[in-house]
Amino acid sequence: MDLVDGLEGRCMLAIPKKGRLYERCMQLLKHIDIRFHRKERLDIAVCTNFNMAIVFLPAADIALYTSEGRVDLGITGEDIVAESQVQLETLLQLGFGHCKLCIQAPKRSNIKSANELAGKRIVTSFPNLTKKFFQELDSTKETTVRYVSGSVEVACPLGVADAVVDLVESGATMQAAGLEAVHTIMTTQAVLVANPNSQHKAMIEKVKKRMVGVLIAEKYVMCEYNIMRKNLEEACKITPGMKSPTISPLEDKEWLAVKVMIAKSDVNETLDRLEEVGAIAIWINYEVVVGSVIKIENFYQNTFQKRDMYLPFIFQPRGSSKLSILQLSVGLISTISMRRNPKVASSILAADNFLSFSGMKKGGRGWDYGGFIFFTTKYILVCPRTTRITIKMYHK
Ligand SMILES: Nc1ncnc2c1ncn2[C@@H]1O[C@H](COP(=O)(O)OP(=O)(O)OP(=O)(O)O)[C@@H](O)[C@H]1O
Ligand SMILES: O=P(O)(O)OC[C@H]1O[C@H](OP(=O)(O)OP(=O)(O)O)[C@H](O)[C@@H]1O
Incomplete structure (x- = not known):
């Protein structure tokens, strides 16, 4: 069967293809009994018990694909939803992938507040959120915000940045890089998002309801x-x-x-x-x-x-x-x-x-x-x- 033909009319659910959210997403799909067989090296899997297909995408792209209607549903971080600046419906907070998006400066720099960084050089994977934050902080001094796709924490030791904006969970990465948090821009967790104009409203509701059931079962006895x-x-x-x-x-x-x-x-x-x-x-x-x-x-x-x-x-x-x-x-x-x-x-x-x-x-x-x-x-x-x-x- 040609894969593209097999996808027609199916509700598309995107989950991260790797990274911090991947395992928990796979677990969640099992718990709500969405079954699929993923062929090796293929990033789309057709569900065997639902009129759905699972699409494995970089977490950072899921909000965009969902807002454009390329997929109907997606699981990604709230941070990514905010960074993507797109229109979509957040249906559910999923209770995992908790972390904070923080401004971090080298410990030895003795920078203790975000204000001290206005006009300086910041490196991040979240340029939109970072620019917005610094614009609101001080519009007179232009802060330089530079995008990198990962390993943000090395930007200060390499002399590329005066501070970084990156996610912090345990704080281990930050500490190992000799950085400390000076401000939290947002807290985040994984969310279920949907395209508001999707044709698959009933399926979206079903997935959401099942996930709510899992969340309740996790919290209550x-x-x-x-x-x-x-x-x-x-x-x-x-x-x-x-x-x-x-x-x-x-x-x-x-x-x-x-x-x-x-x-x-x-x-x-x-x-x-x-x-x-x-x-x-x-x-x-x-x-x-x-x-x-x-x-x-x-x-x-x-x-x-x-x-x-x-x-x-x-x-x-x-x-x-x-x-x-x-x-x-x-x-x-x-x-x-x-x-x-x-x-x-x-x-x-x-x-x-x-x-x-x-x-x-x-x-x-x-x-x-x-x-x-x-x-x-x-x-x-x-x-x-x-x-x-x-x-x-x-x-x-
Ligand atoms: N340390 C963390 N703890 C909890 N959640 C995290 C952590 N780091 C990232 N996340 C969440 O997972 C999302 C995806 O981040 P992750 O770093 O896994 O993405 P990736 O860049 O696609 O993967 P990789 O880092 O393997 O290249 C983040 O946007 C955030 O919502
Ligand atoms: O506070 P911690 O528990 O140390 O977690 C924070 C780190 O986790 C994420 O990166 P990840 O390890 O996913 O790799 P990346 O830098 O390639 O995104 C994030 O970007 C931080 O670097």
């Missing part, structure tokens, strides 16, 4: 608990839900079952407060994607903060048949024994398992002292308290 009728009002104040909780009667007329979404970031606090108002049989339904959870550096902090937060859970692998349960190694190592025996813990962490999980140990207060820790060699999920986990596994 389903929580279920039983509560006495007389305590319901208090409990609902703690867990008001997105709109309101689902409440069902139990056999025992005094008791009710509540099902409600709660923010992942507040899980522990919420569970503590629910217990205080008499909730029992509290379950949290985590749906996580392997590899997107807690980075290994955070492991020790997150694991050992709370002693009393673990109970049984159901492990339910599903998804890709290529990634079978055989790739899981199962051990029964409680957080307590790991704490007492960090050597064991570190040897397990160093093991070359794709994914392992540790189980629980019966402690002084029944199962309360048990714990579950999922870990890959890269990512860790610590499961709080009564946690039912559904892990969707994606084959890499």
Whole structure:
């Protein structure tokens, strides 16, 4: 099939072909079940389950292509959208690709404010935003803005610039180049953008809705608990839900079952407060994607903060048949024994398992002292308290 013929009538979605946003975009497409087969060296892939095609473009060009209607939808950074100065619709902030566009000057120059750079030489990959910023700052002195396509940070050491305007995430690049931030022009993250005149409105809405679903699933977990009728009002104040909780009667007329979404970031606090108002049989339904959870550096902090937060859970692998349960190694190592025996813990962490999980140990207060820790060699999920986990596994 000729590729161009195969594209006719399809909704075109552009994603970065490489760089910082690429992996997360690919992950997102998997999560919303957009399937495609990309032939080697080809930057267009036809979807097998949607009337869509995926176009792999340089991140910096996606806003322009979308505004011109060459593609209907695109994922790129807000910084690029602003820099491109084009008309398009921003549908959704995607919660990744967070960084800041900063003016950075050499540390030894002792420049502490953007004002000191008016009239000087700036190098950047964002000439429009940079010019606009300096024009608004001081129109009497003309600041020279020079475009480079990458490795912006070397412009000062090479003597090409007095300062640069570049993206900063961890600050490592800036620091390594002997630069420091003197001003933030904008903060940015990845966004879903659309051409406002696209013929594929229904498809665009569908993609957006699915992405919203993924974002909600990333931020919220389903929580279920039983509560006495007389305590319901208090409990609902703690867990008001997105709109309101689902409440069902139990056999025992005094008791009710509540099902409600709660923010992942507040899980522990919420569970503590629910217990205080008499909730029992509290379950949290985590749906996580392997590899997107807690980075290994955070492991020790997150694991050992709370002693009393673990109970049984159901492990339910599903998804890709290529990634079978055989790739899981199962051990029964409680957080307590790991704490007492960090050597064991570190040897397990160093093991070359794709994914392992540790189980629980019966402690002084029944199962309360048990714990579950999922870990890959890269990512860790610590499961709080009564946690039912559904892990969707994606084959890499
Ligand atoms: N360090 C970073 N952390 C998070 N997001 C970033 C970072 N650097 C860039 N981004 C986001 O990713 C977008 C694309 O930047 P990136 O540097 O990956 O592009 P590229 O130049 O196409 O790739 P490469 O640097 O591999 O040539 C940026 O416009 C920004 O929105
Ligand atoms: O604050 P940090 O975490 O160090 O990230 C910032 C760096 O990341 C981006 O560049 P990238 O590494 O993508 O390469 P590039 O310079 O070729 O664009 C950006 O342009 C910075 O140089």
